Amino acid sequence: MIHSLFVINHLGDIFLEKHWKSVISRSVCDYFFEAREKAVDPENVPPVLQTPHHYLISIYRGKLFFLSVIQTEVPPLFVIEFLHRVADTFQDYFGECSESVISDNVVIVYELLEEMLDNGFPLATESNVLKEMIRPPNILRSVVNTLTGGSNVGETLPQGQLSNIPWRRAGVKYTNNEAYFDVTEEIDAIVDKSGTTVSAEIQGVIEACVKLSGMPDLTMSFMNPRLLDDVSFHPCVRFRRWESERVLSFIPPDGNFTLMTYHISSQNLVAIPVYVKQSISFFEAGSCGRLDITIGPKQTMGKTVEDLKVTVHMPKAVLNANLTASQGNYTYDFTTKLLVWDIGKLNPQKLPNLRGSLSMQTGVPNPEENPSLNIDLKIQQLAISGLKVSRLDMYGETYKPFKGVKYVTKAGKFQVRT
Template sequence: MASVIYFLDSKGKPLLSRDYKGDIPSSSIEKFPLLLLESEEENSAAPPVFNYQGINYLYLVHNDLYLLALTKKNEDVLQIMLFLNRIIEVLTQYFKHLEEESIRDNFVVIYELLDEMMDFGRPQTTDTKILKEYITQESHALVKSFKNSINNINVRPPNAVTNSVSWRQEGIMYKKNEVFLDVIESINMLINSNGQVLRSEILGKVKIKSNLSGMPDLRLGLNDKGMFGGNPSTSVPNSNTLTSNALPSSNGITNTTTATTNRQKGLEMEDIKFHQCVRLSKFENERIITFIPPDGEFDLMTYRLSTPIKPLIWVDCKIFIHSNSRIEIKAKAKAQIKKRSIANNVEIIIPVPEDADSPKFKTSSGSIKYTPENSCIVWKIKQFNGGKEAAMISELGLPSVDNEEPLFKNKRPIQIKFQIPYFITTGLQVRYLRINEPKMQYQSYPWVRYITQSGDDYTIRINQTMT
C-alpha cells in the first residue's frame, strides 16, 4: 500500500505528512507540483495517478487541498484511492470542514488518526465511530488506558478493534429494542420545455438506525427477483419474522406501499454497494442479505438505476418579456403520481433577472416568495395531491432600457424539490426483516418507511418569449 501520505495546499506546498515505510526520499514531494503542471499541459485534465522515476503519485483534490499518497511498488491503485477517500470522510466528521486552516489547527489529532488508520502502509481501522472512542479532538490524546503494573501504563484499544465484528462493540444494551429501516430513492432528471425527459436516474439507499442490544444477527428479505437478477432465496420466514405487510411505518401506521417490481422488464440495479457488515458471500450465493449491524445509523446498501421514468412533478413554465420593461411568468404544476399519494414540501424554484423588482404574485395553491439574493422566485406547496394541478402568475419589473435585444437571456432551468412518503419508484419492497440475538432472545420492533424524493439535479428547461 502507501509508503507516505501528504497533505498539500493549493500550490503543492506540504502541510503535513506521515511516512510509514521510509523507502521514498523526501525530495520526491518537490517534484509533484511540476509533474502535475506537465500532466495538465499534456492532457485536458490531469490524471489522478502518474509515475516518475519508479515512484507512483496518487492524489485526490478536496477544498483546494491535495491529499497525496506515494508508493514504489505496483500496488492496488483503487485500494489506495479508497483509503484517501476514507481519510477525507473521517477528518470531515472530526472537524466538520476539512480545509487548510483545520489541518493547521489539528496537527496532533491528524497524526494520531493517521497512525491508527494505517500501519506500515496497510489500512487498519477506518470506522469513525471506533476511532472516536479513543481519539478525541479535545484532549488530542488517547483517553482509554489502564495500569498493568506500578510503573507501566498501556493503551487499551476499544473492544470493537479486537473483535471479529470490528464495527460493533460488545455489551450494548437498550430498554426497548427497535430497528428503523428507510428505503429512500432520489430522482435526478432533466426535462426540456416540451416535457420530454432527456436524462433520468434513480439513486437509492436502504438506511438503518439500529437500537438493538447485544450482538443481533439480522436477515433482510427484498422482492429482488427483478432487481438483482438470479433466483432469490426460497426460505420462508419463521414465526419470529415480520413480513412487509406487518411492518409499521415510523408514524405507527402499517405501511402497505402499492409499488410493485416490474419483473417482466427485469429492472437491474447498477453500482450496488453494501456496508462492510453485510456477508457478501451469502448474498452472492443465495441472494440473502444477512448482517450484524453497527450501533446507530448507517447505510446498509446503495444502488443506482439509469432507467427512463416520467416526471413525478411536472411544471409547464413560460416567461414573457414585455419590451424589456417587465417580465411575466406563467406556470402550471401537476403531480403526476397516483391519486392516493401526496407530495410534501414541494418547492418550485424559477430563475428571474438579477435586477428585477416590484414583484406581484397570484397563485391557486401554496405561496410564492421572491428571493433577490438568489435571483429567483420560490413557489411552495406544502401538500400536493396526486393528479392535482396548480397554477400561478408572477409579474416583475425590469429597468426601462430601449434595446431591441432582450436583457434577460435565461440559461438556468427550473429546480424542483419534493418528498413523497409511502412510495418507491422502482417498486423495491421489504418482504421481511428477521432479528435474532442468540443470547438474549428479546422481542424487537422493526419499523419500515418508504420515501421518494427529488435529487440534487431535478430540473426543467423554460420557454422564453419576447413580446
C-alpha cells in the same frame, strides 16, 4: 499506498496536512488548484489528476476537498473509498465535517489519521473500532485530560480489531434493543419543455441505526429485489447469499452506518413525481420578459410532496423580477441571477403558480444563456422506485427488538429544460 493527505477549504487554503512517509511540499497541490479554477463547480473537479511525479486523488465533502498524494499507480476507487471513510469518521466523531470543527479538534484528527492508515495502507477504518482506541471528544474528558495530562488514546487494543468481524465491537449491551432503517432515494432527471423525460435515474441508499445487544445476525428481504441491479454493500453483508437469494444477511455494526447503496437507471422504472408547465420568454423589442411556472403532482402514490423549491438560473441580462406567487414566496438575487421560489407543501387541489415580468437590459439574451430550472422536493413514506422491505429477521439472540423502516424520496439533480 497513500503518501500524504491535504484538506483544503472552498477558498483554496490548505488548513491541514498529514504525511505518512516523507514530507511532500504543498506545491504539489498547484496542479489541483489549476484544475479547480477550470471547473465550473467543485463537484466537477476531476477526481484523479496526473502530475510528473505523483497522482492526486481527491473527493469533495462538506465544502472541503480531501486530496491524497500517491507516488505509484493504485486503484483510484480504493483511495476514493478511503477518503470517504475519513470524512465519515469525522462526521461521526464531531457531528459534522467542516473546517471549524476539524480545526477545533486537530489533535484527535491526527490521532484518527494515524490509526486509520499504517505506513500508507488502510488499517482501522470502522468507527466502532476507532472509538474504542480513540475516545470521542466531550467537555468532561477534555477537562480531565487537561488536569491529569491524559489522552484520548485507549490503552488496550479493541477485541474487534483481532476478530473476523472488525466492524462490530464486543460486549455491546442495551436496555432497549432497536433497529431502524431509512430508505432514501434521490431522483436525477432531465425533462424537456414538453414534459418528456430525456434522462432519469435513481440513486438510493439504506441508512441503518442498529442498537442491539450481543452479536445479532440479521436478514433483510425485499418484495422486489430484482429492481436492484447496481449495488454496493457495507463489508458486513454476505455477498454470496445476496447473489444466490437476493437477501441481505449481515452482522451489523453498532450504531449508525450505511448498509447499501444502489442505482437504477432504467427510465421505465423511474417515475417522475411532479410535472412542470413553464414559459420563460424575452421580447426582441424593449427590455422586458415574461415568466409563468405551474407545478403539480404527477406520480406520488397518494403521498404529499413537501419542501418543494424551484430555482431558476437567469441569464446575465435579467436585472430584476416582478412576480406574483399563488403559494409560498420567491427571492431574486440580481448579483448571482438566481430566482428561488420556495413553495413548501404541494396542494394538489390548488396548484401553485408563479408569474410576472422580468426587467432586463436592452436586447435579447445570448441563446447560450438559456435559463435552467431546477427542482428540489421531499416525499415522506415513499420510495419512488417501488422498493419495499418485506421483513427483517434476527438470529443468534433471544430478545425481540423494536424494528422500523422509513422511506423518503428526494430530488437530486432535477432539471427542466426551458
